[in-house]
Amino acid sequence: MNPIEPIELADFKVGVDNVIFSVDTQQNRLLVLLIKRLNYPFSSYWSLPGTLVRQGETLEKAAYRTLSELIRVNNLYLEQLYTFGGPNRDPRELPESFGVRYLSVSYFALVRYEEAELIQKQSNFPSWYMIEKIPQLAFDHNQILDYGYQRLKSKLKYSPIVFDVLPELFTLNDLYQFYTTILGENFSDYSNFRNKLLKLGFLFDTGVKVTKGAGRPASLYRFDAPSFAPLKDQPLLFI
Known part of the structure; x- marks a missing residue:
């Protein structure tokens, strides 16, 4: 009998990425909050706000923590969106780097622009971008953003999420x-x-x-x- 080859299991780290939408009805703009990455990989690229999940921390708490570090707001809607975990979505998976798979559990949030106050002391330059003018983002964040935008438009048609905001x-x-x-x-x-x-x-x-x-x-x-x-x-x- 041929020996059964051992199955190599992936080593995962779990992160949370937030698609934070802001509605500016005064100027008829739908905005998305982006931050500038300061470190490898994708240094100097804009990206969605995200974080790695800490020991003992739930995914939702990680999402709220990321949001609270960037904006102050009283009324918001937050919902888990999707898990993005395809191979090679993150350069750190390569053997010559860290050799670890990075899963992204994404959330989308909805706030009103006039109420949401950016915390400008952050070094990653949090900025609102119009949905029509999103640049090429780090990782697969353009795909995550598009998925969140489609979910948002769909939810508005059958769910009262607007009244949370x-x-x-x-x-x-x-x-x-x-x-x-x-x-x-x-x-x-x-x-x-x-x-x-x-x-x-x-x-x-x-x-x-x-x-x-x-x-x-x-x-x-x-x-x-x-x-x-x-x-x-x-x-x-x-x-």
């Missing part, structure tokens, strides 16, 4: 501008958007009016989570 009280126009900044102005006209959402019954009119600019006063609404609960498991598209 907006202030507790908002106008319907505030809500519409948030969606159009991400999905584009052709996704729906305002009248259809307004009518469809109000018919679903999970937006509560507070009765309070606000005036913005020269227009007539607009009603302030809030998201009513108990009213949405019966809908969350249905195949629902609410925009």
Whole structure:
């Protein structure tokens, strides 16, 4: 009998990479937070913010830690995105380097630009980039970013993630501008958007009016989570 050759198992390190989207409704911009790498590999390339997972640390805590080191924000949405772990995605896997596979468990986050404060003391120059002007990034981060962008657009159509990011009280126009900044102005006209959402019954009119600019006063609404609960498991598209 021929001896069974031993199977060589990969030696892994696990990292977390964050796709942090910021919605600037004032200038109709969807932005992504990038940092500049200072060390090998891909020194001087822009990349998504990331970190290696520490001993005893959960993946989610690593994602929140990375985010909290770069921005201060009260209202945000964070969700695990996908695991990227193909061979040769990281030069450090090569035998002449470290010979270790690097898995990236990616997350995507959503914040409002006007609320998110960059922590500028960081040496890796955290900067907001418009989604249309993303440079060539380190590793496979362009692929991770594209995956996150597609997930974000999909989630907006059936999930109330936007209400984790907006202030507790908002106008319907505030809500519409948030969606159009991400999905584009052709996704729906305002009248259809307004009518469809109000018919679903999970937006509560507070009765309070606000005036913005020269227009007539607009009603302030809030998201009513108990009213949405019966809908969350249905195949629902609410925009």
